Amino acid sequence: MPIGVIVNSSAIVIGGVIGAFSGEKISDDFKEKLNMVFGACAMAMGIGSIVLMENMPAVIFAVILGTMFGLMIHLGDRINRAAGLMQRGIGKFIKADNSRIPEKEFMDMLITVVVLFCASGTGIYGSVISGMNGDHSILIAKSILDLFTALIFACSLGMVVAVIAVPQFIIFFLLFLLAGVIYPLTTPAMINDFKACGGIILLAIGFRMIKVKMFPTADMIPAMILVMPFSMVWMNYIMPLVS
Numbered sequence: 001m002p003i004g005v006i007v008n009s010s011a012i013v014i015g016g017v018i019g020a021f022s023g024e025k026i027s028d029d030f031k032e033k034l035n036m037v038f039g040a041c042a043m044a045m046g047i048g049s050i051v052l053m054e055n056m057p058a059v060i061f062a063v064i065l066g067t068m069f070g071l072m073i074h075l076g077d078r079i080n081r082a083a084g085l086m087q088r089g090i091g092k093f094i095k096a097d098n099s100r101i102p103e104k105e106f107m108d109m110l111i112t113v114v115v116l117f118c119a120s121g122t123g124i125y126g127s128v129i130s131g132m133n134g135d136h137s138i139l140i141a142k143s144i145l146d147l148f149t150a151l152i153f154a155c156s157l158g159m160v161v162a163v164i165a166v167p168q169f170i171i172f173f174l175l176f177l178l179a180g181v182i183y184p185l186t187t188p189a190m191i192n193d194f195k196a197c198g199g200i201i202l203l204a205i206g207f208r209m210i211k212v213k214m215f216p217t218a219d220m221i222p223a224m225i226l227v228m229p230f231s232m233v234w235m236n237y238i239m240p241l242v243s
Contacts, residue, residue, distance in 0.1 A: 002127075002130060002131070002172070002173055002176045003130075003136045004126060004127070004130040004136030004137075004138070004139030004140055004143075005127060005130065005139060005169060005172040005173050005176055006169075007136070007139060007140050007143050008123065008126075008139045008140075008142055008143045008146060008168070008172065009165040009166075009168055009169040009172070010143075010165075011143035011144070011146045011147040011150070012117055012146050012147070012150045012161070012162065012164060012165040012168065013150075013162045013165045014147060014150075015146065015147040015148060015149065015150030015151035015154065015161070015162075016150045016151070016153075016154040016159060016160075016161035016162025016163070016164070016165070017154070017159070017162050018151050018154070019150060019151040019152060019153065019154025019155045019161065020154045020155075020158050020159040020161070020162065022151075022155065023154065023155035023156065023158070026155050031152055031155050031156065034148075034152050035152055035153075035209060035210070036209070036210050038145070038148070038149050038152065038209055039205075039206045039207070039208075039209030039210035040206065040210070041145060041206075042116065042202050042203075042205050042206035042209060043202070043203050043206030043207070044206075045122060045145075045199070045202050046198075046199040046200065046201070046202030046203035046204075046205075046206060047199065047203065048199065049122070049195040049196055049198055049199025049202065050196050050199040050200060050203065051196075052192040052195050052196055052199075053192065053193060053196035054189040054192045054193055054196075054231075055189065055193050055231050055234045055235060055239075057234060057238075058193060058227065058230040058231040058233070058234035058235075059193050059196050059197050059200070059227055059230075059231070061230055062193075062197055062223045062226040062227035062230045062231075063197060063200055063220065063223045063227075065223070065226060066220060066221070066222035066223025066224070066225070066226045066227075067216065067219050067220045067222070067223060069222045070216070070218070070219030070220060070221060070222045070223075071216065071219045075218055075219050075221060075222065076111065076216050076217075076218035076219040079111060079114060079115075079218045080107055080111055080218070083107065083110045083111055083114055083160075084107065084110075086160055086163050086164070087110065087157075087158075087160045089163075106156075106157065108208070108214060109153065109156065109157060110157055110160065111217070111218055112205060112208045112209060112217065113149075113150075113153050113157070113161060113164060114164055114167075114218070115201070115205060115217045115218050115221065116149065116202075116205050116209075117146060117150075117164050117165075117168045118164065118167055118168045118171055119171075119201070119217075119218075119221045119224065120142070120198060120201070120202055120205075122138065122142050122195075122198060122202070123139065123142055123168075123172060124171075124172075124175060124194075124198065124224065125138065125191070125194065125195055125198065126138030126139040126142060126172075127139065127171075127172040127173075127175035127176050127179070128175055128176075128178075128179045128182055128183055129179070129183075130176055130179070131175065131176035131177060131178070131179025131180065131183075132179040132180065132183040139172075150162070150164075186228060187232075187235075189231060189235060190228045190231045190232055190235075191228075193227055193228065193230075193231040194224070194227050194228050194231070196227075197223050197224055197227040198224060200220075200223075201217055201220050201221075201223070201224070204217050204220065205217050
């Protein structure tokens, strides 16, 4: 049973609902400063994953090529449009006052949250581990940060944050089901490189959250697909040639 996936998605729903209804009661200064702390936590999680990297050329190559592919197919724009449809859909049932936020800033925040919840290396890896050996601790630990992150972002973005739990659950549940096929094909080094790739994206998300630099995090998602094959090719074919 995907307990970790259910707990993680439930945390986003709970945080999103509480934040949507209590947003006006929380001061902007409080939300801004706490969001900076969440950004620092995301960067710390990213750095903690990056240090596990075992094949740096493969990871860097995957990040660069994956981002290039994402930019070429306009993946970020597609996710942006999907997020906008989610917002308009939920707006038909629950009206949220986002007038204080410029539309571009609103969409930038929304895309940051979508990538953070649906495409983090921690969440993807946790889903695979959960499906492989029943260890739900990674996703449950992630749920704690996601609960409060969803709450604070929902104060500004409204109920759409809670709706993000739907695509997140679908993605993580599919990974949970596919874990039996994916995990036996991997090695510890490949897993560590996968975590490192996710850590780079988490680091970029952290910079977005504290509004230092708006990295194209959505366009970086294909790197998560490329990194393990690249890691395998590097270890089995390229390393023996250059050693």
